[in-house]
Amino acid sequence: MISVRDVYKSYGEVEVLAGCSVEVRKGEVIVVCGPSGSGKSTLIKCINGLEPFERGQIVVDGVEVGKRGTNLPRLRARVGMVFQQFELFPHMKVIDNLTIAQVKVLGRGGEQARKKALALLDRVGLREHADKHPGQLSGGQQQRVAIARSLALDPVCMLFDEPTSALDPEMINEVLDAMAGLARDGMTMVVVTHEMGFARKVASRIVFMDQGRIVEEGRTAEFFAEPKTDRARQFLSKVLHH
Amino acid sequence: MYELDWSSIPGALPFLWQGMKVSLAITAVAVVAGIAWGTVLAVMRLSPARPVSLFAAAYVSLFRSVPLVMVLLWFFLIVPSLLRDVLGLSHATDLRLASAMVAFALFEAAYYSEIMRAGIQSVSKGQRSAALALGMTPLQAMWHVVLPQAFRNMVPLLLTQAIILFQDTSLVYVSALADFFGAAVYVSALADFFGAAYKVGDRDGRLVEMLLFAGAAYFVLCCTASWAVRLLRRRVLA
Numbered sequence: 001m002i003s004v005r006d007v008y009k010s011y012g013e014v015e016v017l018a019g020c021s022v023e024v025r026k027g028e029v030i031v032v033c034g035p036s037g038s039g040k041s042t043l044i045k046c047i048n049g050l051e052p053f054e055r056g057q058i059v060v061d062g063v064e065v066g067k068r069g070t071n072l073p074r075l076r077a078r079v080g081m082v083f084q085q086f087e088l089f090p091h092m093k094v095i096d097n098l099t100i101a102q103v104k105v106l107g108r109g110g111e112q113a114r115k116k117a118l119a120l121l122d123r124v125g126l127r128e129h130a131d132k133h134p135g136q137l138s139g140g141q142q143q144r145v146a147i148a149r150s151l152a153l154d155p156v157c158m159l160f161d162e163p164t165s166a167l168d169p170e171m172i173n174e175v176l177d178a179m180a181g182l183a184r185d186g187m188t189m190v191v192v193t194h195e196m197g198f199a200r201k202v203a204s205r206i207v208f209m210d211q212g213r214i215v216e217e218g219r220t221a222e223f224f225a226e227p228k229t230d231r232a233r234q235f236l237s238k239v240l241h242h
Numbered sequence: 243m244y245e246l247d248w249s250s251i252p253g254a255l256p257f258l259w260q261g262m263k264v265s266l267a268i269t270a271v272a273v274v275a276g277i278a279w280g281t282v283l284a285v286m287r288l289s290p291a292r293p294v295s296l297f298a299a300a301y302v303s304l305f306r307s308v309p310l311v312m313v314l315l316w317f318f319l320i321v322p323s324l325l326r327d328v329l330g331l332s333h334a335t336d337l338r339l340a341s342a343m344v345a346f347a348l349f350e351a352a353y354y355s356e357i358m359r360a361g362i363q364s365v366s367k368g369q370r371s372a373a374l375a376l377g378m379t380p381l382q383a384m385w386h387v388v389l390p391q392a393f394r395n396m397v398p399l400l401l402t403q404a405i406i407l408f409q410d411t412s413l414v415y416v417s418a419l420a421d422f423f424g425a426a427v428y429v430s431a432l433a434d435f436f437g438a439a440y441k442v443g444d445r446d447g448r449l450v451e452m453l454l455f456a457g458a459a460y461f462v463l464c465c466t467a468s469w470a471v472r473l474l475r476r477r478v479l480a
Contacts, residue, residue, distance in 0.1 A: 050371055076374060089386075104378065104386065105376060150375075
């Protein structure tokens with residue numbers, strides 16, 4: 001489904017991705033973790049072409065991302081993305097946040113888009129907030145709306161960029177629950193997160209990054225039971241023991 | 243000692259009102275057209291295509307480096323004959339109002355584009371990313387997501403600029419100069435509020451009183467408008 005091969009990227013002198021390769025199969029949930037500044041967010045932003053990269057190849061559902069002439073808007077419409085800061089459109093009602101891309105990008109009719117939007121709001125438990133503006137919702141509710149907004153386009157896979165990092169602690173679980181539900185339904189997901197409890201429960205595989213490199217990659221149970229590298233061991237001891 | 247005599251003002255009010263209507267019409271057209279064209283220029287200025295952004299940058303610095311009076315004068319001299327040729331109008335048609343509107347719209351667009359550029363840059367980059375991630379093209383992201391927020395953030399500044407523009411309409415008095423330059427084929431003179439006051443005052447020999455009265459009228463109008471903008475700004479920020 002997603003294939004990242006030997007991708008390099010730098011901002012001027014600073015190398016942020018130094019030869020990253022990952023394969024994600026259909027229905028897998030990959031959690032990408034690692035210390036801040038390790039390039040996790042940059043890596044998933046390369047997957048839908050929001051960040052350009054210099055070398056290497058990324059193929060999503062048969063479409064090559066970095067190639068000249070690739071219709072990026074069309075590809076992005078099939079790859080959902082959820083951001084750390086939610087990024088709902090504050091000048092539109094919740095319902096319009098969910099319908100605008102359906103209508104303007106996919107060309108669906110207004111009534112069809114509205115039905116789809118309401119069904120998805122129902123699924124994340126926020127149907128009664130359809131006519132509010134995003135600013136009237138809590139952070140957790142906004143992030144659930146953002147997930148529903150991505151799902152409205154029927155994506156073939158979903159990218160999550162630290163979806164709970166900007167949330168108050170008591171709101172983290174409602175978002176993680178929505179994500180776990182998606183995973184159960186078979187959605188292919190790449191999740192950048194520090195929530196190791198979520199990773200342990202939901203992830204098929206863990207990718208551990210440090211300084212722009214994928215240092216370790218393995219099945220979830222094995223990664224938590226016996227990490228192969230010192231750096232992963234150090235990282236886990238820091239995030240798990242407190 | 244000069245004796246002030248206000249007696250000629252009441253009789254002049256209907257004529258002054260005609261002038262005020264001209265001022266308001268020019269302001270309205272220039273604000274709407276100026277914001278529209280200014281927004282296009284701002285988007286062009288921020289475009290990654292170099293020739294496009296260079297054109298917008300050149301346009302803005304040209305109009306911001308030339309006095310408004312000059313621009314108006316050019317337009318009074320050039321646009322009427324141009325429009326007549328293009329539209330095939332007779333020489334009797336008075337095009338000075340249209341010329342003034344075009345000149346103000348093109349001139350003010352340079353200032354509005356700087357305001358809109360700041361407005362676009364005030365919208366967080368994440369908003370654009372989110373719109374692109376949903377499959378929107380860069381222009382769709384600009385139109386549906388960035389511009390509405392940019393516009394809302396900049397409403398107080400756009401209105402303040404409109405108040406300045408209203409005062410600047412007094413400069414159409416240079417249309418009288420266009421006659422002087424030998425283009426005197428116009429039937430009626432174009433007189434905005436200031437021009438009307440000047441004319442009546444000159445005719446009655448009461449120029450000082452007329453101009454004091456006109457100044458007071460500008461002061462009251464613009465002060466009230468500024469105060470309304472301040473109220474609005476407080477409500478937008480709240």
